[in-house]
Amino acid sequence: MTGRSTPWPGIADDVDQPRANGGPGDDDTLRERLESAADAVDAPDVVFAVSRHGRRTLHCAGTAPPPPVPRQDLRYEIGSASKTFTGLLLAQLVRRGLLTGGEPAAACLDPGRRTGADPVTLAHLITHTAGLPALPADFYRRALPAWRTNPYGRYPAERVTDAFLRYRPRHRPGTRWHYSNFGVAVLGHALSAVSGTAWEDLLATHVLRPLGLSGTALRAEDPKADAVGHGKDGRTPTLAFDAGGFEAAGAVRATPHDLLTFLEAHLDPDGFPPADALRAVRTPVLRRGWGHRHVHTVAWFRHPTDGGPMYFHSGATLGQQAFLGFRPDTGTALAAMCTRRFRAHDPFVTTAYGFLAED
Incomplete structure (x- = not known):
């Protein structure tokens, strides 16, 4: 199997991290599930970090030799899962009365600019209903010379805003959903x-x-602190991700423990300062698709389970992948990361999603 050619297959490190209300003791079933999930991913570095009612269990593995710094202490690129941080930020600014979310984005960027009857608002941008494409039209032309290294780094902030101010949406804002890195960057x-x-x-x-x-x-x-990504072959190192002008859409990198803290705050908002905003980003704001089956909040995809809704968002860069999710009904949070670029039939997201959905 590709990526298993190194002499260190199956290297793993289990770490139990009891929180304030957690107790000692092993959960053999959980450990077995974590080990199975990590093995299925097949990447140089893999971390599956789980919190259940505040008690943390991390399983680290990979096909590469362990890095000098333990895998659970490295910072990983989370790509589009960064949008959950952006959604929470907007919710926090709204809850504090600094914004309403209904402000026209063009007027924020260019205060003297006149807006039409149906302007693209901040709320449209975070909910992917602004009528914008996934990326600006000239992104590919500029990014092509660095397509395999750092394409986003060739598209700086001023080009993102200029492209937005020139763009004329094909559909009235708020009427159609289309996932857009462009919109969240704006x-x-x-x-x-x-x-x-x-x-x-x-x-x-x-x-x-x-x-x-x-x-x-x-x-x-x-x-020494940042995980190194790898190409589709699972062996070729990639450069650290440069988000260019798309920071709000995909620049966050974080340790597994920070990501668990972020998710635990969503599970128990009362224990954290932006409690109102944390509750707000769990509230559905739109439905789409056949039968309106797909539910979204301002930060998360929301799918049903037998016990209640689960919230999740995945992300990828040119050499790493991440999955963040939590389930209020079981008090479970999952932060999963791997250092291998997404490829056809990649098992990472489906494995992480299945782990949380079946918890």
């Missing part, structure tokens, strides 16, 4: 512009520091 720049605060500082002030997420950043800072 939201990040609009929030920065209207607040007069850089995106990194805005996120740190309203999300990272209140939740105590000291192991979360928007760019690689230390080779």
Whole structure:
């Protein structure tokens, strides 16, 4: 099997991390499930981190030799799962009365600009109903020379905002759902512009520091602290992801423990400062698809289970993948990461989703 050619198959490290209300003791069934899930992923580095009612269990494995820093202490690129941080940030700004969500994005970016009768609002951008494509029309032309290395890094912030201000949606905003990295990136720049605060500082002030997420950043800072991604073959290292002007859509990198803290806050909002915002991002805001089966909040995809809804979001960069999810009915949170680029029939997301859905 591709990626199993190294002499270290099956290397694993289980770590039990009891929280304030957690007790000692092993859960053999959970450990077996975690080991099975990690083996199914087949990547150089794999971490499945689970929290059940505040008690954490992490299983680390991979086809590569263990890095100098334990896998559970590295920061991993979470790609589009970064949008859950952006959604929470917007909800926090709205709950604090700093915004309503109904502000026209163009007016935030260009205060002197006139907007039409149906402008694209901040709420449209975060809910993927702004009528924008997945990426700007000229993104591919600019990104092509670096397609296998760092295509987003060739598309800076000013090009994102310029492309948005020039774009004319084909459909009236709010009438159709289309997943858009472009739209959430624009939201990040609009929030920065209207607040007069850089995106990194805005996120740190309203999300990272209140939740105590000291192991979360928007760019690689230390080779010893950041996980190294790999190509589809599971062997070729990739460069650290550069989000360019798409920071709000995919720049977050974080440790498994920080991601569990982030998810635990959603499970038990009362224990964290932005409690109202954490509750707000669990509220469904739209339905789409045949029979309106697909439910979304401002930050999460929401699917039903026998016991109640589960919330999740996945993400990928050119060399890593991530899955975040939580289930209020079972008090379970899952943060899963791997350092192998998505390929056809990749098992990572389906494995992580199945693990949480069957919990």
